[in-house]
Amino acid sequence: GAGVSQSPSNKVTEKGKDVELRCDPISGHTALYWYRQSLGQGLEFLIYFQGNSAPDKSGLPSDRFSAERTGGSVSTLTIQRTQQEDSAVYLCASSTRWTSGGEQYFGPGTRLTVT
Amino acid sequence: AQSVTQLGSHVSVSEGALVLLRCNYSSSVPPYLFWYVQYPNQGLQLLLKYTSAATLVKGINGFEAEFKKSETSFHLTKPSAHMSDAAEYFCAVSDQTGTYKYIFGTGTRLKVLA
Numbered sequence: 570g571a572g573v574s575q576s577p578s579n580k581v582t583e584k585g586k587d588v589e590l591r592c593d594p595i596s597g598h599t600a601l602y603w604y605r606q607s608l609g610q611g612l613e614f615l616i617y618f619q620g621n622s623a624p625d626k627s628g629l630p631s632d633r634f635s636a637e638r639t640g641g642s643v644s645t646l647t648i649q650r651t652q653q654e655d656s657a658v659y660l661c662a663s664s665t666r667w668t669s670g671g672e673q674y675f676g677p678g679t680r681l682t683v684t
Numbered sequence: 685a686q687s688v689t690q691l692g693s694h695v696s697v698s699e700g701a702l703v704l705l706r707c708n709y710s711s712s713v714p715p716y717l718f719w720y721v722q723y724p725n726q727g728l729q730l731l732l733k734y735t736s737a738a739t740l741v742k743g744i745n746g747f748e749a750e751f752k753k754s755e756t757s758f759h760l761t762k763p764s765a766h767m768s769d770a771a772e773y774f775c776a777v778s779d780q781t782g783t784y785k786y787i788f789g790t791g792t793r794l795k796v797l798a
Contacts, residue, residue: 573727600784602785602786604786604788611788611789611790611791612774612786612788612791613788614785614786614787617783617785619783625782625783625785628785660727660728662728664784671784672718672730672733673730673786674730675720675727675728675729676727677725677726677727678726678727
């Protein structure tokens, strides 16, 4: 079946511009996660959505970052006024269970380059 | 707080040799542990997971890992390396405070020599 998809696969933007990254989770998966993978920081959690519950935004690095999930499915991560340190690969993952042990399925990521 | 340590950011083995990638965790509760592999320009693929059942876990592509509570370890092994195993490997622990988000180790890049 279809896995997690992300778009665009690559995004180059100028410093100060806003960007939107999209994630389509596996159908029926109620939990959705965003992670960032960068050379200096490794893989770090950004935000978590579970059903209609309030998202866990504890990993967002600044108020320039925001995310939403519409209809319990597609999610968009928005970065405003991008900075060079935002350059990274942004990974989305979904899970069928939010209980412990439920493995996460990852998308191919969006590589963001801020020039 | 939970944490994961992967010893060795780069590991090289000869084709056919044993692969051993180390992962130690810190957790105040019984952990749920995962190994993922990442090939160049791809997302993360689950190799195997430990969720408090058998301590020896078998995964895909001939990999296995043993959970050792006394050593707080979850090392990944494969008896015989193949060229196609060259990739980056991540160990992760699942946070158990409600979101079950992953806390990742820093990763180990495996190189397989012909």
